[in-house]
Amino acid sequence: MADVVPVTPEHVAELLQGIRAPDVDEFWAAARLTPAQALSMSLECRGDRWAALHEGKLLCIFGVARGSLLTTSGTIWLIGHRRIDRMARAFLVDCRPTLDAILSRYSHLSNYVDARNRRAIRWLQWLGFQIHPAAPHGAEGLPFHYFEKGCG
Template sequence: MITMLPATEDDARELARLLRAEDRAEVLALGCDPVDGLLQSLSASREAWTYRDDGRIICMAGVVPLSLIGQTGVPWLLGSDLVPAHRRAFMLETRRMVAHWLGMFAVLRNTADCRYEAAIRWLRWLGFSLSEPFPLANGLFRVAQKEAT
């Protein structure tokens, strides 16, 4: 059974060891250590959640305010190899999550590694627009953005 609980630092440390190869590559391309990146994202998040299947971590997701006074949120999600096994639930839950966060922020914006084709398809499916590729840190990235309607 899938459960959703507030994310913790222990969850971040656990997930960092179990990241999907593509998620790990994206984090490393941004110049971050997976543990540090997850802990920083978690501590800056307005809200963050951990999804588990019978105790096994599927993913963590959250949203960080871009600034203290702005209306832009920076959503993040990193997953384990269990994400594909829960594809349908993952797709439905992330659609619900994005709608919820658009109630908190007028705009959601983050970057996506151009090599991570599954993430690019997923972001398009969620209704995000994507910029042209641009160099960032150690790779080519796109800005993914979605505005409240």
């Protein structure tokens, strides 16, 4: 099972040393951001952020950016370490309960996913997100899927 803990500077440094290639490609296609820029922007947003660890090893940093204090909608995001693919079972065991806990705080979650990232799209579908048809998006105009999930 994975542990979900508050993000520390050590988690950030570890993630930047082992970030997944599909995430790097997505940052660039969406906004021409480096991994450090994308992670910094994600962590600076108003909202919640966590690290998922398995046996003390970082799997990912994820969170929800809240647009304003007046809304319960959020932009969900996740940046994965390469070892998440090797420890996928440990990660998947806790995904649904963690998402349920997030949905107890946010009524609607959404974001965009690079259409080239098939593994992420399958995972989002498994979690029950609605995946919309791919359309040009971001700085590179590549196909991205808008995805969303609401409680209720």
